[in-house]
Amino acid sequence: MSSSFRCFLLFACIVSLLSCEKGLTPPSPGVDTVYTVAFESSASGNMNIYTVSSTGDDIRQITDSPYNDISPCFSPDGQRIAYISNYDIFICNADGTGKTRLTDTPYTEQGCVFSPDGNSIAFSREESGNEDIFVMDIASGEERRLTTASGRDFKPLFTPDGETIIFLSDRDSPIICALYSCNLSTGEVERINHSLFSQLEPDISPSGDMIAFRKVFGADSDIYYLTYPELAEHLLFDDSGYTGSPVFSPDGNSIAFVREIDYTDKIYILDIATGDTTRISDIDEGINYASPCWSPDGNELVYASDKSGRWEIYRFILDTGEELLLTDIGASATNPVASPD
Numbered sequence: 001m002s003s004s005f006r007c008f009l010l011f012a013c014i015v016s017l018l019s020c021e022k023g024l025t026p027p028s029p030g031v032d033t034v035y036t037v038a039f040e041s042s043a044s045g046n047m048n049i050y051t052v053s054s055t056g057d058d059i060r061q062i063t064d065s066p067y068n069d070i071s072p073c074f075s076p077d078g079q080r081i082a083y084i085s086n087y088d089i090f091i092c093n094a095d096g097t098g099k100t101r102l103t104d105t106p107y108t109e110q111g112c113v114f115s116p117d118g119n120s121i122a123f124s125r126e127e128s129g130n131e132d133i134f135v136m137d138i139a140s141g142e143e144r145r146l147t148t149a150s151g152r153d154f155k156p157l158f159t160p161d162g163e164t165i166i167f168l169s170d171r172d173s174p175i176i177c178a179l180y181s182c183n184l185s186t187g188e189v190e191r192i193n194h195s196l197f198s199q200l201e202p203d204i205s206p207s208g209d210m211i212a213f214r215k216v217f218g219a220d221s222d223i224y225y226l227t228y229p230e231l232a233e234h235l236l237f238d239d240s241g242y243t244g245s246p247v248f249s250p251d252g253n254s255i256a257f258v259r260e261i262d263y264t265d266k267i268y269i270l271d272i273a274t275g276d277t278t279r280i281s282d283i284d285e286g287i288n289y290a291s292p293c294w295s296p297d298g299n300e301l302v303y304a305s306d307k308s309g310r311w312e313i314y315r316f317i318l319d320t321g322e323e324l325l326l327t328d329i330g331a332s333a334t335n336p337v338a339s340p341d
Contacts, residue, residue, distance in 0.1 A: 035296050036094060036339040038062075038072035038081055039304075039313050043331035049083050050333070051094065054295065054302075054315055056326045062096030071110065071335070075118045078341030082112050082121055089123060091138065094339070102136060115158050122146075122156040122165055133167050133182065146182045147189060153180070155201075159228075160208040166192070168202065179211065179226070192231055199224075201244050205252040210272075212236065212255055214244035223257055223270070237270055237277065245291070249298045256292040256301055267292050267303055269318075280316055282307060293338050302326070302336045 035054045040047050044061060047068035052059045063069040067086035074081055074094070082091045087108045092099040102121070103109050112123040115135075122135050131152040135144045147153040151171035158165055165182045172178065172191065177198040182189045193199065195215065202213040212225040223237040223246050237243055242260035249255070255270045267281040267289045280301065281289040290311075292303045301316045308325075311332040315324045327333040 033295055033297055033300060035341065036074075036078065037302055037313060037315075037326060037336050038074065038094075038339070039327065039333050039336040040070050040072070041327070041329060041331050041333045043329045043333075049081065050327075050329070051081075051096075052313065052326050054300075054326070054338075056315075056324060059327065059329060060096060062092065062094075063090075063099075071112070072337055073113055074337060074339045075114045076116055076340055077118055078339035080118070082114065084110055084112065089121065089136075091121075102138065102141065111155050113156060113158060116160055116162040122158060124152075124154040124156060124167075126152075133165060135165070135184070146184075146187065149189075152177075157202060157204050159204060160206060166202060166204060166211060168200065179213065192228075193226060193233060195233075201246065203247050203255075204228075205248045206250060207252050210248070210252070212246040212248060214246065223255070225272075236272070236275070237268075247292055247294065249294050250296065251298055254298075256294065258290060258292065264288050265290060267301065269301075280318070280321075281305070291335055293336060295338055296340055302338050304334045304336055 036051050038049060038051050041050050047070055048061055049063040049069050049072045050061050065085050069083055069085045071084045072081050079094055080091055081094055088104060089102040089109050089112050090099060091102055108126040109123050112121050114121055120135055120137050124131050124133055130150055131154050133146040133153045133156050149171040153167055153169045155168045156165050163184055167180055168177045169180050170177050177200055179192045179199050180189055181192050198216045199213045202211055204211055209228055210225045211228050214221050215224050220240055221243050223243055224233055224235055226233050245258040246255045253272055257268055258265050259268050262285050264285055265288045266279055269278045287307045289303050289305045292301050299318055303314055304311050305314055311334050312325060313327040313333045313336045315326055
């Protein structure tokens, strides 16, 4: 054994001992960032909520009701998950403990989201064909009805300051969904854009200064954004066919979105400042991608794809282009959401 090789071994041992002494584990490629992903799956028979670590380990079934449990949503601190079960809203800890029923009505509730402070949820409730927006204080269970107009008021989103709710409504036209706002202090509701075409799938930037959405033109749709509260409209991505599901990155500089190519859906990232787009998904025909969401640090995307022959959840590392399969539980896995912590 050469003296230089003995020196190398000695150095490696010292580094290893120091790491153990400090409680450190040398990082492995592709698993430096650890967070939790919640998703839906019918692996147990009916639809339930599951979680998995971003490393692909520790898959847990966290709900087990006789009904379909869908639409998981993390609290801002990542410690709780709200979801829909049999058209009512439930909440539990991220490990599945502490399940609490928040609503108990004969009506349909959907679209629940946490307020930025995690103390309230907003949701829509459909009653006798009319859908309205509600806010509930989680601790007390007290509800406040925000809208009463005829038509559908749905898809509520809190602005990052927690003072306003943005939502969709067809109250002014049965064939056009438009963006509206409700000031939580005054209760004032106003339409925030006046397009002749429907706006769907809104998302609010982390700083609250932009609202991205999908604008529908018949069979085609493009991605736009409004500056907020100035309400100037800008085209972000223009293409024939379906383009939608825009989601802001944590730093607000990019948007992940879904674009249809040759009858299959692919995922792209758009740089807002330059307008440049990057496709991060397989271009092969017949393979679909859906439901993109960002990791907490913005360095990764999580999404669903049917590339294996059934829908599974994947993690894509932007710097390396590495794709990791997170689920393999014998049934389709869909609608992933990444914890914000």
